[in-house]
Amino acid sequence: MDAERTEIGTLGEFGLIDHLTKNNDTRQAGTILSIGDDAAVIDQFGKQSVISSDMLVEGIHFDLMYTPLKHLGYKSVVVNLSDICAMNATPTHITLNIGISNRFSVEALEEFYEGVYAACEQYNVDLVGGDTVSSQKGFIISVTAIGEVTPNKFVTRKGAGKGDLLCVSGDLGAAYLGLQLLEREKKIFLENSGIQPDLDNRAYVVGRLLKPEARVDIVEWLAEQDIMPTSMMDVSDGLSSEILHLCKQSKLGCVLHEDKIPFHDETREVAYKFDIDPTACALSGGEDYELLFTVKQEDYDKLRISEKISVIGYMTEESEGAQLITRNGNKHKLIAQGWTAFGQ
Amino acid sequence: MDAERTEIGTLGEFGLIDHLTKNNDTRQAGTILSIGDDAAVIDQFGKQSVISSDMLVEGIHFDLMYTPLKHLGYKSVVVNLSDICAMNATPTHITLNIGISNRFSVEALEEFYEGVYAACEQYNVDLVGGDTVSSQKGFIISVTAIGEVTPNKFVTRKGAGKGDLLCVSGDLGAAYLGLQLLEREKKIFLENSGIQPDLDNRAYVVGRLLKPEARVDIVEWLAEQDIMPTSMMDVSDGLSSEILHLCKQSKLGCVLHEDKIPFHDETREVAYKFDIDPTACALSGGEDYELLFTVKQEDYDKLRISEKISVIGYMTEESEGAQLITRNGNKHKLIAQGWTAFGQ
Numbered sequence: 001m002d003a004e005r006t007e008i009g010t011l012g013e014f015g016l017i018d019h020l021t022k023n024n025d026t027r028q029a030g031t032i033l034s035i036g037d038d039a040a041v042i043d044q045f046g047k048q049s050v051i052s053s054d055m056l057v058e059g060i061h062f063d064l065m066y067t068p069l070k071h072l073g074y075k076s077v078v079v080n081l082s083d084i085c086a087m088n089a090t091p092t093h094i095t096l097n098i099g100i101s102n103r104f105s106v107e108a109l110e111e112f113y114e115g116v117y118a119a120c121e122q123y124n125v126d127l128v129g130g131d132t133v134s135s136q137k138g139f140i141i142s143v144t145a146i147g148e149v150t151p152n153k154f155v156t157r158k159g160a161g162k163g164d165l166l167c168v169s170g171d172l173g174a175a176y177l178g179l180q181l182l183e184r185e186k187k188i189f190l191e192n193s194g195i196q197p198d199l200d201n202r203a204y205v206v207g208r209l210l211k212p213e214a215r216v217d218i219v220e221w222l223a224e225q226d227i228m229p230t231s232m233m234d235v236s237d238g239l240s241s242e243i244l245h246l247c248k249q250s251k252l253g254c255v256l257h258e259d260k261i262p263f264h265d266e267t268r269e270v271a272y273k274f275d276i277d278p279t280a281c282a283l284s285g286g287e288d289y290e291l292l293f294t295v296k297q298e299d300y301d302k303l304r305i306s307e308k309i310s311v312i313g314y315m316t317e318e319s320e321g322a323q324l325i326t327r328n329g330n331k332h333k334l335i336a337q338g339w340t341a342f343g344q
Numbered sequence: 345m346d347a348e349r350t351e352i353g354t355l356g357e358f359g360l361i362d363h364l365t366k367n368n369d370t371r372q373a374g375t376i377l378s379i380g381d382d383a384a385v386i387d388q389f390g391k392q393s394v395i396s397s398d399m400l401v402e403g404i405h406f407d408l409m410y411t412p413l414k415h416l417g418y419k420s421v422v423v424n425l426s427d428i429c430a431m432n433a434t435p436t437h438i439t440l441n442i443g444i445s446n447r448f449s450v451e452a453l454e455e456f457y458e459g460v461y462a463a464c465e466q467y468n469v470d471l472v473g474g475d476t477v478s479s480q481k482g483f484i485i486s487v488t489a490i491g492e493v494t495p496n497k498f499v500t501r502k503g504a505g506k507g508d509l510l511c512v513s514g515d516l517g518a519a520y521l522g523l524q525l526l527e528r529e530k531k532i533f534l535e536n537s538g539i540q541p542d543l544d545n546r547a548y549v550v551g552r553l554l555k556p557e558a559r560v561d562i563v564e565w566l567a568e569q570d571i572m573p574t575s576m577m578d579v580s581d582g583l584s585s586e587i588l589h590l591c592k593q594s595k596l597g598c599v600l601h602e603d604k605i606p607f608h609d610e611t612r613e614v615a616y617k618f619d620i621d622p623t624a625c626a627l628s629g630g631e632d633y634e635l636l637f638t639v640k641q642e643d644y645d646k647l648r649i650s651e652k653i654s655v656i657g658y659m660t661e662e663s664e665g666a667q668l669i670t671r672n673g674n675k676h677k678l679i680a681q682g683w684t685a686f687g688q
Binding site: 019060097098 | 349350354357363368383393396402404405437439442443448454465468470475476478479480481488490492
């Protein structure tokens with residue numbers, strides 16, 4: 001029917017969104033920040049709300065063979081709250097739409113909702129609306145999260161300055177290894193259903209995949225310390241693609257020190273068993289839901305006292321590009337190899 | 345796997361949502377109204393926002409054989425804005441998540457977004473965020489709409505009083521007939537693809553299905569006339585099921601006069617051709633997206649001057665139940681036969 005047909009895969013996920021939203025006008029005076037960051041910012045009568053929305057599709061974003069429904073409910077909420085945190089805001093409300101095929105029982109949905117409610121309780125967030133519809137195939141989850149932020153204290157991806165310190169919360173790479181482990185066990189199980197999954201001593205990496213947390217605590221800690229990040233986003237894709245977003249939006253380059261990237265001991269151990277470099281897991285894995293942000297150098301002393309935050313590099317002139325300094329002192333150009341949603 | 349398995353169809357759509365949300369606590373002091381109405385109301389620093397979310401699934405809610413993508417984009421926005429209007433609020437922002445299979449081209453998505461932007465322009469609403477993901481099958485659309493309302497001027501389903509007048513905007517039943525027409529033409533086309541659809545002089549009923557409008561104008565008109573509805577909702581399912589919601593939530597009965605139900609001439613004409621009673625289309629059809637509301641009797645003189653609003657009945661004691669008075673003067677009990685989302 002179409003005279004022209006451009007395959008979606010040719011644009012990539014970000015290219016597609018950019019393309020479709022390039023003619024998006026704003027009309028409301030209250031729209032402070034629209035599409036293009038972790039969340040939008042809306043001014044309502046002088047106060048500011050932050051809003052973000054995500055969709056998760058069975059078979060694309062999760063595999064029910066190894067994802068307990070309760071964990072899925074929890075995670076569906078958390079990944080959206082993480083976007084709110086990435087704006088330096090505090091989540092307050094969510095709406096939840098689900099599409100389900102008749103393969104699911106009421107009991108299965110109850111389990112899913114248990115996870116949703118557990119996340120609401122954990123993060124002091126209210127579920128205030130949503131829709132439950134039939135799907136033709138699989139389970140589809142769409143969550144919108146709303147948060148509040150002190151007026152003009154929201155933090156975007158574009159405010160970093162030259163010399164600012166590049167920081168990340170928690171540790172990285174574990175969720176990717178959790179996924180590799182579960183995929184391996186699934187394969188073994190499909191070949192021989194008598195073999196039960198062997199996940200002993202793997203609770204950390206598997207937990208990071210199945211039950212991530214949103215770093216509300218980091219947002220609170222930064223406020224307590226009176227540290228205002230100059231730019232921020234959450235690490236949902238790999239660290240390298242996220243750093244490149246910050247660089248591009250802030251029109252800067254950066255230096256990332258491999259030896260400063262934080263890992264959990266179990267992450268290192270599992271990576272070595274899989275014969276993967278843990279650094280590759282951090283750079284190109286995903287779903288860590290940690291906060292990546294920049295701060296002014298003068299905040300360094302305040303940051304040092306926190307065990308939750310690692311300084312992993314610093315911002316440079318745009319012309320210097322994004323550089324990775326390896327443990328051996330070699331310089332590499334940082335390239336994005338994060339998960340791609342379209343056209344593998 | 346489950347010891348127990350309750351089929352979703354046994355609960356029905358509303359039963360399922362009620363069941364899943366019965367343990368939903370609110371924690372935020374700002375949550376004024378949660379699940380159970382057309383939209384939620386959130387108090388933000390003394391000002392009030394209204395939020396609503398809907399999901400549309402290909403093959404369940406729309407058929408791309410006869411739904412132009414541009415119309416679909418427009419309608420996806422409008423059905424959510426209608427929920428905001430149903431709270432006596434004005435829509436301001438939306439987020440849009442879509443799931444698409446690789447069957448769709450970039451050009452097809454551009455068409456869909458054209459419709460989304462047309463609706464945003466028409467209703468002075470900003471698209472501020474969203475997600476674009478792969479789906480395993482079909483097209484999935486999830487929209488969240490946000491609006492603003494003068495503090496405590498939002499209108500729920502539960503405020504009607506005995507003797508209040510039952511009113512509806514515009515006319516009813518057309519969208520249902522538009523659907524019957526398009527389904528008939530699809531069947532003919534599938535049997536013989538040489539026959540082109542015959543939709544001459546059917547622009548109104550087809551347009552009501554494919555390109556509904558949200559009655560922002562009614563909300564504005566009511567405010568101008570200083571009429572505060574005592575209860576309100578939008579007519580997305582059939583009129584009878586919506587009236588029963590108002591009765592149940594307001595703990596009242598009602599009398600509905602068949603001869604007062606407003607119809608467009610084309611609706612009557614098409615109904616007769618299909619040998620369906622137009623009243624049945626209004627009562628049990630759906631997707632009219634008109635506003636159903638109650639007002640105090642003293643507002644009758646103000647209402648009379650509007651051609652956009654019909655007074656179709658009045659509220660009675662709960663014990664009297666919901667009654668339909670037919671053109672012949674017979675009394676019938678009003679029963680819900682609206683579209684059901686699950687287990688036909």
